[in-house]
Amino acid sequence: MKLLFDLVSRLGQPVTNTLIKLGFAARFQLAILRHSATALLRPQLTLREIWFAGVLSVLIIVVSGLFVGMVLALQGYDTLQRFGAASSLGILVALSLVRELGPVVAGLLFASRAGSAITAEIGLMKATEQLAAMEMMAVNPIARVVAPKFWGGVISMPLLAAMFSAMGIFGGYLIGVQLLGLDEGSFWSQMQGAVDFRLDVMNGVIKSLFFGFAVSLIAVFEGYDAPPTAEGISTATTRTVVTSALVILALDFILTAFMFRGV
Amino acid sequence: MPLIEFENVSFAYDDTPILRDVSLQIEAGQLVAIMGGSGSGKTTLLKLIGGQLRAQHGRVLVDGIEVSRLNEGELYQLRRKLGMLFQFGALFTDLSVFDNVAFPLRERTQLPESMIRDLVLMKLQAVGLxxxxxxxxxxxxxxxARRVALARAIALDPQVMLYDEPFTGLDPISLATVGQLIRELNDALGTASIVVTHDVAESLAIVDYVYFLDQGQLVAQGTPAAVRTSTHPFVQQFINAQPDGPLPFHKPAPPYAQALGVQA
Amino acid sequence: MKRGMIDFWVGLFVLAGMAALMFLALKVSSQGNLPTGSTYSLTADFENIGGLKVRAPVKSAGVVVGRVSQISLDPQRYVAKVTLDVDSRYQFSRDSSAEILTSGLLGEQYIGITSGAEEKTLKAGDTFKITSSAIVLEQLISRFLFSQADKEKEKQE
Structure with missing residues (x-):
C-alpha cells in the first residue's frame, strides 16, 4: 500500500511542480505587463536591452542564415534537377526560409545567444543582492530590470528572423545563380510568383513575434526564479535554452497548423 | 517616539521558527548592533523592517507605521526613509560608481542632472572615494565597494540605516574605515541605525547599544561597557569566542557510540 | 559602451531589420501580382475543377488578370462554382469562355479566359456562359486505354 502511494506520488510530483511553475510564470508575465509603462516611457532602458539581445546577436544570425541558405540551395538543386525543375530552386529556398527556417532557426539561435545571457544576468543580479538592493531603494526590479529586457527581446526577435531569411535567400542566390548558373531572372521571378507577401512573409513575421514573446518570457522568468547560487544560475541558463527550444518547436507546429492548413 | 519598534514579533518559514517574541526599540541618532551566530535570525529581522518579509505575530513599526499592514505602493513610500547596506555592497555591476550613487536620485527624484552630479560627488566625498x-x-x-554602497545608501538622506554584515570579508584597515564611517554618518545624519553583525570587537567599539540574538530570541542586551563585563553565559561565550558554551559545539544527535555501532 | 553608441547601433540594427523585411516584401514575394483593392468578382461553373485551388491565377492570353477567390459545390446541379477576383482594369465580353488549364504537363492549374466578340462586357457578379473543365490525367489515360482495347477487339472480330 505504502509502495503504491509512493509510486503515485512520484508520478504526481513533477506534474504539480510543473503546474506550480506555470502558474508562477503566468503571474510573472502579468506583473511584467503591469510594470511595462516604465520600460516604454523610458525608451533608453529598452534600447540598451535591444542592444544586448538584438545587436549582439546579428553576427551569428547573419552568418547562420547565409550558410543555411547556401546548403538549402545545394541540396535543393540536387533534388530538383532530377525532375528538371531546377529553375524552381528560388521558390524552394524562399518558401522554406520565410515560412519555417527563418523564424524557427533564428528563434533557436536567439534563445541560446540572447536568452541564456538574459537569464544569467538576472540570476547574477539576484544572487549578488542587486535586485534586493533595488527593491530597498523603492525601485521595482520588475519595472526597472525585467520589463525592459523582456521588451528588448520581443522587439529584437522579428527583426533578427527577417535578417536570417533575407540572408538565407541571398545565400541561395549566390549558390543557385552565381555557382550553379541558373538564370537570374527566372530565379527571382519564379520566387516572386510563388511567395505571397501576406500569406508567407507576414505569417513568418507573426511566428517570429510569438517566438520572441516565448523566449523572452522564459529567459527573464528562469533568471528571476533561479536559486541565488552558482549552480542555480548555470542550471537556469541551461533550462532557458532547452525550454525555449521545445516551446519554439511546439508553437511552430500549432501556428503552422493554423496558418497554412489547406493552402 | 522611537523610529523603530518591535512589539513581540514572531516569524516562521513554514514550520521553522526564525524569530520568537522579539521586542526592541531604537531612537533617532542611536547606533545599535544586533549580534548572534549564523542562522540566528539577524537578517530576517532586517527584512522585516524593510518589508521584504511580513511578521506573522506582533507588530513592526517604522516611524510609527506598521510595516506588515502596508500595500506595495505604501511600502515603496516607506522605503524612501530607509537606507540599506548589503553584505557585499550589491553595487550594480553594469553601472559606474557615479551612476550607482546617482541611481536612487535619478529613480526617486525629479532633480536636474546638474544637482544630481553635485549630490553624488558630495556623498562620494563623504566616504572618501x-x-x-x-x-x-x-x-x-x-x-x-562597501564604501561606495554606503554612499549610495545615504543618497536620499534616510532616517533609518540598516547594515547587513557590513564587516564581512574586509581586511583590518578597511574594516576600521567602514566602522568609523558608519559611526560618523550616523551622528551626522541623526539616523537610527541597526548593524547586524557577528564581528564583536569592531561593533562594540562603535555602537551605543547591543542586542544578542540566539535561535530567534533576544537573550541579552546592554551598552558595550555593560556587555563587556556581563556574566551572562551566552554573552561570555560570544564575546570571548569560545567554541563551546550555551551555544553547543555539537548539534543535538544520538549518542556517538551508538551512531558508530560500538554499543550493542 | 557609451549611450550615444548604443543609440547608433540600435538604430542601425532596426534599419537593417527593416531593410530585410523590405527585401522580403519587394524582391522575394508579391501581393498576389495585383494592385490590391480594385477588383470585381465573376463566377464560372465547371463540371470538374481537377486540382484547382483557391488563389490560383486567372490568366488571359498568358497575362495574370486575377485570382480564384472561392470554390464551392452547387448542391442543386452538382457543379463546382468558382468565384474569380478580376482586376478592374480588364473587361471581358459577355461571350468570353473560361477554361481550366495546366501550366506544363504536371504544373499548377489555372483559369484561362478567352475573350469573345460581343460588345457588352461582363459586370461584377456575372457568370461565364461557356466553360470547359479541367483535363484530368487519369480520365485521359483510361479513355486512351479503353479506345485501344476497343480497336484490338475490332481487329480480332
Missing amino acids: RGTADWMPQALSGGM
Missing part, C-alpha cells in the same frame, strides 16, 4: 567616480564596480576592492 570621489576619485573613483568613473570606475566600474569590478575595479573596486571589497572595502571600497
Whole structure:
C-alpha cells in the first residue's frame, strides 16, 4: 500500500511542480505587463536591452542564415534537377526560409545567444543582492530590470528572423545563380510568383513575434526564479535554452497548423 | 517616539521558527548592533523592517507605521526613509560608481542632472572615494565597494540605516574605515541605525547599544561597557569566542557510540 | 559602451531589420501580382475543377488578370462554382469562355479566359456562359486505354 502511494506520488510530483511553475510564470508575465509603462516611457532602458539581445546577436544570425541558405540551395538543386525543375530552386529556398527556417532557426539561435545571457544576468543580479538592493531603494526590479529586457527581446526577435531569411535567400542566390548558373531572372521571378507577401512573409513575421514573446518570457522568468547560487544560475541558463527550444518547436507546429492548413 | 519598534514579533518559514517574541526599540541618532551566530535570525529581522518579509505575530513599526499592514505602493513610500547596506555592497555591476550613487536620485527624484552630479560627488566625498567616480564596480576592492554602497545608501538622506554584515570579508584597515564611517554618518545624519553583525570587537567599539540574538530570541542586551563585563553565559561565550558554551559545539544527535555501532 | 553608441547601433540594427523585411516584401514575394483593392468578382461553373485551388491565377492570353477567390459545390446541379477576383482594369465580353488549364504537363492549374466578340462586357457578379473543365490525367489515360482495347477487339472480330 505504502509502495503504491509512493509510486503515485512520484508520478504526481513533477506534474504539480510543473503546474506550480506555470502558474508562477503566468503571474510573472502579468506583473511584467503591469510594470511595462516604465520600460516604454523610458525608451533608453529598452534600447540598451535591444542592444544586448538584438545587436549582439546579428553576427551569428547573419552568418547562420547565409550558410543555411547556401546548403538549402545545394541540396535543393540536387533534388530538383532530377525532375528538371531546377529553375524552381528560388521558390524552394524562399518558401522554406520565410515560412519555417527563418523564424524557427533564428528563434533557436536567439534563445541560446540572447536568452541564456538574459537569464544569467538576472540570476547574477539576484544572487549578488542587486535586485534586493533595488527593491530597498523603492525601485521595482520588475519595472526597472525585467520589463525592459523582456521588451528588448520581443522587439529584437522579428527583426533578427527577417535578417536570417533575407540572408538565407541571398545565400541561395549566390549558390543557385552565381555557382550553379541558373538564370537570374527566372530565379527571382519564379520566387516572386510563388511567395505571397501576406500569406508567407507576414505569417513568418507573426511566428517570429510569438517566438520572441516565448523566449523572452522564459529567459527573464528562469533568471528571476533561479536559486541565488552558482549552480542555480548555470542550471537556469541551461533550462532557458532547452525550454525555449521545445516551446519554439511546439508553437511552430500549432501556428503552422493554423496558418497554412489547406493552402 | 522611537523610529523603530518591535512589539513581540514572531516569524516562521513554514514550520521553522526564525524569530520568537522579539521586542526592541531604537531612537533617532542611536547606533545599535544586533549580534548572534549564523542562522540566528539577524537578517530576517532586517527584512522585516524593510518589508521584504511580513511578521506573522506582533507588530513592526517604522516611524510609527506598521510595516506588515502596508500595500506595495505604501511600502515603496516607506522605503524612501530607509537606507540599506548589503553584505557585499550589491553595487550594480553594469553601472559606474557615479551612476550607482546617482541611481536612487535619478529613480526617486525629479532633480536636474546638474544637482544630481553635485549630490553624488558630495556623498562620494563623504566616504572618501570621489576619485573613483568613473570606475566600474569590478575595479573596486571589497572595502571600497562597501564604501561606495554606503554612499549610495545615504543618497536620499534616510532616517533609518540598516547594515547587513557590513564587516564581512574586509581586511583590518578597511574594516576600521567602514566602522568609523558608519559611526560618523550616523551622528551626522541623526539616523537610527541597526548593524547586524557577528564581528564583536569592531561593533562594540562603535555602537551605543547591543542586542544578542540566539535561535530567534533576544537573550541579552546592554551598552558595550555593560556587555563587556556581563556574566551572562551566552554573552561570555560570544564575546570571548569560545567554541563551546550555551551555544553547543555539537548539534543535538544520538549518542556517538551508538551512531558508530560500538554499543550493542 | 557609451549611450550615444548604443543609440547608433540600435538604430542601425532596426534599419537593417527593416531593410530585410523590405527585401522580403519587394524582391522575394508579391501581393498576389495585383494592385490590391480594385477588383470585381465573376463566377464560372465547371463540371470538374481537377486540382484547382483557391488563389490560383486567372490568366488571359498568358497575362495574370486575377485570382480564384472561392470554390464551392452547387448542391442543386452538382457543379463546382468558382468565384474569380478580376482586376478592374480588364473587361471581358459577355461571350468570353473560361477554361481550366495546366501550366506544363504536371504544373499548377489555372483559369484561362478567352475573350469573345460581343460588345457588352461582363459586370461584377456575372457568370461565364461557356466553360470547359479541367483535363484530368487519369480520365485521359483510361479513355486512351479503353479506345485501344476497343480497336484490338475490332481487329480480332
